[in-house]
Amino acid sequence: MTDTEPTAPAPAQQPSTPPPAPAPRPLGEVRHWPRSFADRLTAPLPGVRALARLAREGAAAVRPGSDGLRDIPLLPFAPGPLPDAGPDTLAVTWAGHASWLLRIGGLSVLTDPVWSRRILGTPPRITPVGVRWEDLPPIDAVVISHNHYDHLDAPTLRRLPRTTPVLVPAGLGRWFRHRRFTSVTELDWWEATELGGVRFDFVPAHHWSKRTLTDTCRSLWGGWVLTDPRGGRVHFAGDTGYGHWFREIADRHPGIDLTLLPIGAYAPRWWLGDVHTDPEEAVRAYQDLGAHRMAPMHWATFVLSSEPVLEPLTRLHAAWDRAGLPRDRLWDLAVGESRVLEPVPRADGATPPAPS
Template sequence: MTEQTARTTGAGTPPGATAPGRRPERPPVRLQPLGLVRDWPRTFADRLTAPLPGLRALARFAREGAVRPGPEGLRAIPLLPFEPGPLPDATPTTVAVTWAGHASWVVHIGGLTVLTDPVWSRRIVGTPARITPVGVRWEDLPPVDAVVISHNHYDHLDAPTMKRLPRRTPVFCPAGLGPWFRRRRFTRVTELDWWEAAELGGVRFDFVPSHHWSRRGLTDTCRSLWGGWVLTDRTDRKVYFAGDTGYGHWFTEIGRRHPGIDLALLPIGAYEPRWWLRDVHTDPEEAVRAFQDLGARRMAPMHWATFVLSAEPVLEPLTRVRAAWQAANLPRADLWDLPVGASRTLED
């Protein structure tokens, strides 16, 4: 089997069943070199876990026009939680997160400061302006040691924000997305396939699957991959950043391959109308199920309270995730439902 064939047919295939009574073994992962320029398939459409909407679905969506909440759903914008505070001290033993808004986190782990899907712009393509400010001022950020990108949609990959970073900032991105960064003169770009990993400064970056897709223009649908990231420090503490995803089988497999996730950053917003968004965005109840599938210890909701991307009332994701958490009889202290701008630190 050639390397390319292994990438396109084996990376997304769940492993076979394990004999009863035997604990499944984690497949070994060979660390990939940092910054290696690699050849990838022209399309990753074979990784889709659900078909993309066809003409009939697009016509229904245009006909129903359910793209924003009604006036009642928007009335709660002033009530959205926004409590910016100082960033935690980043020491080699600190694991802490600060929610800047949407899918943008400042993660302190293993002595590194890592940004996830950084979007500091007030407005993104095709979307109204932010309904809450960015929770962390750019000038308050410490030096950024790495950036992880989940996929290339505009609310997760923001060119004006990336332009603010030094071009030697290490970037970890999905397979096929490296040329976007190299065209912008980033010099330390590491592209990974699902279930591949690389290491920087003692922190391991594992790229894992998600139920989503990619497109940035009219002709590049699924030309680059999509997924989430598991960051692991030297003491085996793990933070899982899901990126953008629908609910599905990958959460169980991620938890199997990465047992003991200390904190799962999971999306809870942009889910209505459900018939349109179910395959690519979890709703709050599905996010709680995903958390349980992962076997994670704590969950921090994200992907809400920042941009109006869909039709649910703006405050509904928070009320529903709290209700789902309570219904699942999970410890309230393990739901880190942070306001935009707030931080939380993992205790040893």
């Protein structure tokens, strides 16, 4: 028998260090983009077989039956007065679908504003808008996740002053400039800009873009992370399927106080599974993000798919309970409802929000 040298233990694998946060890009910067963003897709778009199946199944594939619509009167709708929100307060109000009024760092920000009663290709709203347009405060900025009609609504945007700063995905600026908006900032994934001391980071999503017959993936899609000067942080996911991006967002943007995640428009899964999270996947995304709280969206407003209208919330509650998550961290707001997070000190000197 011969002696052998002991094998040295393998060095511990160090966690990857996320790249430093990029410097904010100038507001209103005019940039040139590639003709297509199809290389950013995380799953292929539906092919001929899927389209043929959709044609065969017809309305049953994209609309619930009468049983699935009977709970429309039970959908949560509770409009109330907007909360006071000073420069040190973070407040959110759900106007419906993916439209939120965010009060952060003294700014009033709209996400994917859709105040129209109906949008192209869908039946009218099944719940009214949660906030009357005339009750909104002056809007300091608008963020857009992508160009689908239920997120980019021209009639609503015409109501805004053309000087309103709009922050949009790469390739979508031309649409706004054509409509005479004078402060349009386009960002690629992982880029940022600042307005009034609030930082706006554009982050990836598992989705796609299309508005006409000839512009598939000609503009980008994504979500937003808004960070106020005191450290309060909100993630708006836009429209997205489930996948690896959520963990990377958490690595680059730790300490998310609230994530706004979609839970509806998910059935049938063979058609929508790659681009829309179902309720169980939304809970996994919340956990991947390491967020303190979650507020669901993208349901209870438009009938876009075949699941029963009340099912997203029922399944969300069940998935939340199965995961053993604290119930008070799920902010399942009614359309029109608001929540306020008051700032409290952190050990590191920052002051993120905490529930009021």
